[in-house]
Amino acid sequence: MGDYGEFFATMIESKDFSNLSRAHETNFKNAVNSIKAGVSPVIIDNTHIKANEAKKIVVKALELGLDENMIRIEDIGTNGLVAEALANRNTHGVPLEKIETMIQSHKSVGGLTVKKILESKDMFKQSDILFSAVVLDIASKTTLLDRFDMFIPKDWKIIAHHMTICLGELKDKSDIGNEVTLRVFGVGTTDMAMAVKVDGYNSLNDVPHITLAINPDGGMPKMSNEITKWQDVKPFFVKGIVTEISKTPKKDD
Secondary structure (H helix, E strand, C coil): CCCHHHHHHHHHHHCCCCCHHHHHHHHHHHHHHHHHCCCCCCCCCCCCCCHHHCHHHHHHHHHCCCCHHHCCCCCCCCCCCCHHHHHHHCCCCCCHHHHHHHHHHHHHHCCCCHHHHHHCCCCCCCCCEEEEEEEECHHHHHHHHHHHHHHCCCCCEECCCEEEEEECCCCCHHHCCCEEEEEEEEEEECCCEEEEEEECCCCCCCCCEEEEEECCCCCCHHHHHHCCCEEEEEEEEEEEEEEEEECCCCCCC
16 A cells, blocks of 8 residues: 555645545545455544544445444544644654644544434535546547447447546546546456546546446446456547536536
């Protein structure tokens, strides 16, 4: 996983926090996979100061069948240390002023309980945006299908629409509407989905990809994330527009 101290220090120095959400999402996925695998205990070692910061994983744990009594909140607080000592000891480069603010926030919230966590407001407001993506232009979709049409099972549903950037809205909206060039350099298939591997723009998916087609008998585009075997192809390029995809498609004028 690399040196997290150096990882966070670099983000703070550059003021570029674009990878922070990826790190949190990776930790969440690892925790969920461990719960599903029956690992016990699963330790979520994170700075959960407010109740809603822990809500996502607590709700998911309950959805996966854990009893509420199996979820334990261990609040170590400052472990008896003052802010200056914590600032000197932390390896993430968090400044003293931030640590002091976090301590005061922790004191105002008090001890966390599962009940308090579940009753807290969701951390993020509800959005009409389903996901954000690089949506291919018509010429690029045609290029993809021309290259791989012979390999797609005849009865499968064609997708070849986009590369997912993230679920929900983009945090940095400055790229919306911009044209992006993606490099296609691999192809993979399962019995449910077929996709091409791409790079050229950030994606929260472990393997950035464009779903080409899905099995009409239960296949879904998200199943491209389950592809583990990829075959290299001679690289070529496709283009698309950075777009936020709404739950309610806009009607044409």
